Amino acid sequence: MKDFPLVSICIPAYNAAKYIAETLNSVFLQTYENIEVIIVNDGSEDDTLEILNNYTSNKVIVINQENRGQCAAANRAFEQSNGDYIKFLDADDLLSANFIEDQVIALRNTSNVIASASWGRFYNNDVNTFKLSTEEVWKDMKSIEWLKTSLASGNNMMQCGLWLIPRNILLISGLWDERLNLINDFEFFIRVLLKSKEIRFVKDAILYYRSGIENSLSNQKTKKAYESAYLSISLGLEYLLNYENSNLIRKIAADIYQNLSYDLYLNHPKLYTLVTQKIKQLGGSRLPFPAGDKTRILVNIFGWKLVKFTKNLMGLK
Known part of the structure; x- marks a missing residue:
């Protein structure tokens, strides 16, 4: 591949007026120059489109569509892209200035390899609150080993902005599931990772992940949101088990389902039943109910289901 391949940054945007300018500025400040930006306004009801129209240029494509969801918007952006490499980026996150350049350099003279990055959170829209995270997978790894390590930790971060993906891998893996x-x-x-052979970790490429946003997708607790979470987890674990049906993968899958079951109990009884069946089929899970010290004492005495019911009754998380 050429030394300075075109990188397409694909950004789905919905009601992102408060953040999109800051996100785009972090993109335009990149030290790597061979970039195109495709932004899809997914039927926003705020001033997102008006703000985006100020950025239209030969390197920025703004597409307006009726609201079809984040996955459909990301797919639309990809369909309009021309890059050798693709980065999907949320409309409220930020990139360090060297992000793209360092990831492109890391992928030079490689084949079927994806670049990852460092990341951390900032709160209340204040970048000064940023704190870098740390993960066991912050190193070069075979893709399947990356997945095993990340998923086993229970704190996996697969946020889209972390990755720089060769276009050919996406053409093989398929795009976002619009359901x-x-x-x-x-x-x-x-x-996507299972269609690659290796992950190259780029330490100095840093994603600034905006946290604490009201009404964000990750904070949804609706029936539709639970059904989406169940489907995504079920599909992902099915891919993983089809790739390697080992005792370790089965344990990882059972623990992920167990963690989901704690959220589904009382909130979606039908899915809770399906998840508990899957856990049994995988050999069971000993993953404890997530609780602080005081709640842990109550769980040990009364069991997690009664504690969960009582907290729900009292309006506690």
Whole structure:
């Protein structure tokens, strides 16, 4: 591949007026110059489109569509892209200035390899609150080993902005599943990573992940959101088990389902039943109910179901 390949940054945007300018500025400040930006306004009801129209240029494509969801918007952006490499980016996150350049350099003279990056959170729209995270997978790894390590930790981060993906891998893996509206990155990146052979970790490429946004997708607790989460997790784990049906993968899958079951209990009884059946089929899980010290004492005495019911009754999380 050429030394300075075209990188397409694909950004789905919905009601992102508060953040989109800051996100785009972080893109335009990139030290790597051979970039095109495709932004899809997904039927926003705020001033997102008006703001985006100020950025139209020969390197920025703005597409307006009726609201079809984040996955459909991301797919539309990809369909309009021409890049050798693709980065999907949320409309409220930020990139360090060297992000794209460092990832492109890391992928030079490679084949079927994806670049990952460092990341951290910032809160209340204040970048000064940024704190870098750390993960076991922050190193070069075979893709299947990356997935095993990340998923086993229980704190996996597959956020779309972390990755620089060769176009040919996406053409093989397929695009975003438009049925999903929550945890859509789970099944997508398991599918994509399993079509690559290796992950190259780029330490100095840093994603600034905006947290604490009201009404964000990740904070949804609707029936539709739970159904999307269940479908995404089920699909992702099915891909993983089809790739390697080992005892370790079965344990990882059972624990992920167990963690989901704690959220589904009382909130979606039908899905809770389906998930508990899957856990049994996988050999069971010993993943404990997530609780602080005081709640843990109550769980040990009364069991997690009664504690969960009582907290729900009292309006506690």
